[in-house]
Amino acid sequence: MAKRVISFKLNGVDRDELVLDNMTMVDFLRKQMHLTGTKRGCEEGECGACTILLDGKAVTSCTMLAVEADGHEIVTIEGVRKDGVLHPIQKEFIDKWALQCGFCTPGMIMSAISLLNENPNPTEHEIRDGIAGNLCRCTGYVKIVEAIASAAKIMAKEVAK
Amino acid sequence: MSLPAFDYVKAGSLQEASQLAKEKAGKAVIMAGGTDVILLLKDRVIAADTVIDIKGIEGLNEIAYKEGEGFRIGALVTLFELQSSEVIKEKLPALADAAHYVASAQIRRKGTMVGNICNASPSADTAPILLAMNAVVKVVNGEEKKDIPIGEFFKGVKKTALQPGDIVTGVFIPELKKNEGSAYFKHAVRKAMDLAIVGVGAWVKMDGGKVADCRITMGGVGITPLRAYNAEKILIGNAITEELLEQAGVAASQECKPISDVRASAEYRTDMIRVYTKRAVKKAVETLA
Numbered sequence: 001m002a003k004r005v006i007s008f009k010l011n012g013v014d015r016d017e018l019v020l021d022n023m024t025m026v027d028f029l030r031k032q033m034h035l036t037g038t039k040r041g042c043e044e045g046e047c048g049a050c051t052i053l054l055d056g057k058a059v060t061s062c063t064m065l066a067v068e069a070d071g072h073e074i075v076t077i078e079g080v081r082k083d084g085v086l087h088p089i090q091k092e093f094i095d096k097w098a099l100q101c102g103f104c105t106p107g108m109i110m111s112a113i114s115l116l117n118e119n120p121n122p123t124e125h126e127i128r129d130g131i132a133g134n135l136c137r138c139t140g141y142v143k144i145v146e147a148i149a150s151a152a153k154i155m156a157k158e159v160a161k
Numbered sequence: 162m163s164l165p166a167f168d169y170v171k172a173g174s175l176q177e178a179s180q181l182a183k184e185k186a187g188k189a190v191i192m193a194g195g196t197d198v199i200l201l202l203k204d205r206v207i208a209a210d211t212v213i214d215i216k217g218i219e220g221l222n223e224i225a226y227k228e229g230e231g232f233r234i235g236a237l238v239t240l241f242e243l244q245s246s247e248v249i250k251e252k253l254p255a256l257a258d259a260a261h262y263v264a265s266a267q268i269r270r271k272g273t274m275v276g277n278i279c280n281a282s283p284s285a286d287t288a289p290i291l292l293a294m295n296a297v298v299k300v301v302n303g304e305e306k307k308d309i310p311i312g313e314f315f316k317g318v319k320k321t322a323l324q325p326g327d328i329v330t331g332v333f334i335p336e337l338k339k340n341e342g343s344a345y346f347k348h349a350v351r352k353a354m355d356l357a358i359v360g361v362g363a364w365v366k367m368d369g370g371k372v373a374d375c376r377i378t379m380g381g382v383g384i385t386p387l388r389a390y391n392a393e394k395i396l397i398g399n400a401i402t403e404e405l406l407e408q409a410g411v412a413a414s415q416e417c418k419p420i421s422d423v424r425a426s427a428e429y430r431t432d433m434i435r436v437y438t439k440r441a442v443k444k445a446v447e448t449l450a
């Protein structure tokens with residue numbers, strides 16, 4: 001089966017990797033890169049557990065081929081913490097109890113990062129719209145929405161400083 | 162589910178993509194955002210030994226607006242770009258609404274409008290509004306260029322008028338002229354990540370309080386998006402009243418050909434066509450350019 005070398009940035013590091021043409025991004029991340037923070041749920045683009053950032057934008061990695069990353073930048077949940085410091089969204093998820101089993105959490109956080117990049121001051125409706133492609137079977141979403149709203153405020157203050 | 166074996170080709174030009182697709186007739190699939198194609202390959206709905214990625218081809222990622230003419234939406238414009246485009250939100254908000262209705266933000270950031278119509282799902286959200294707006298699908302095949310009116314594009318479930326080697330480069334949508342308005346409404350169980358139970362698009366042209374012309378289109382209630390011709394006839398030449406809208410809604414519901422499935426029964430869909438036809442026409446009139 002056809003393989004090729006792709007050059008891309010993964011969590012801030014330039015990489016060249018040999019990938020199979022028919023490998024999805026989520027399988028590549030988990031099986032080949034051993035980055036298991038990105039979860040595999042439905043594998044049909046429905047649940048959002050596999051959400052990653054492609055050039056800063058949240059996409060589902062089960063509806064993406066690994067070869068498509070060639071020349072692009074990928075960030076997974078493992079690349080969100082900077083220099084040992086949690087991202088404000090990660091911190092707010094913990095402080096606001098926005099997770100229970102945690103299976104949806106990496107995908108939720110990637111969607112939230114993308115949302116706040118695009119729209120730093122979202123309304124509750126816009127937050128719900130931004131995470132509508134991420135299913136959570138535990139929390140009921142209320143705490144997740146609160147955590148994202150609170151992180152948005154904290155991030156806005158950091159920008160203002 | 163894992164993907165079947167295939168070779169991935171990143172095309173550098175339209176000609177290259179078109180020629181390869183023609184050589185591989187029936188065995189190659191064109192991929193832009195990939196959000197539909199990858200699922201269809203996984204589910205073995207399409208069998209292809211070659212996946213031709215057109216994302217590397219230049220000149221396909223623009224939303225171009227020409228005053229007095231309309232919009233040209235390139236094949237690589239994502240649904241998210243469309244939903245957030247200032248010019249689309251201002252001049253053709255019904256299209257921004259339709260794009261926003263598709264799946265989830267993660268899918269819309271990668272998936273394209275052209276992919277949405279090429280996939281030819283009967284419930285594709287952008288199809289009814291494009292049909293209502295009389296859009297034209299721009300196609301290249303080798304050196305040849307052709308235009309396919311959107312009304313001739315959809316041929317059945319997952320079937321389009323495209324021939325081997327045809328690459329859709331974009332869609333042209335005429336702009337709304339003075340006294341014209343349009344709208345798209347989707348009815349689904351969930352607000353996001355759900356296929357439409359029904360979707361209704363409307364385009365109206367008013368003349369002194371009366372409907373001079375209109376097009377009403379329905380998604381999710383036939384093997385292709387449909388026009389509600391009888392409902393249109395009822396509206397044309399008349400002033401909009403509640404009674405007239407009801408008559409048009411009833412006519413549209415008699416023209417649709419829905420099936421029952423897990424989302425809704427045929428009877429429910431039929432009645433929702435009545436309701437949403439009224440809403441779409443009303444909104445189109447309210448948003449006259």
Ligand code: FES
Pocket residue numbers: 039040041042043044045046047048049050051060061062063
């Ligand atoms: S695993 Fe990708 S969306 Fe569910």
Ligand code: FES
Pocket residue numbers: 098099100101102103104105135136137138139
């Ligand atoms: S915390 Fe369990 S699925 Fe969201």
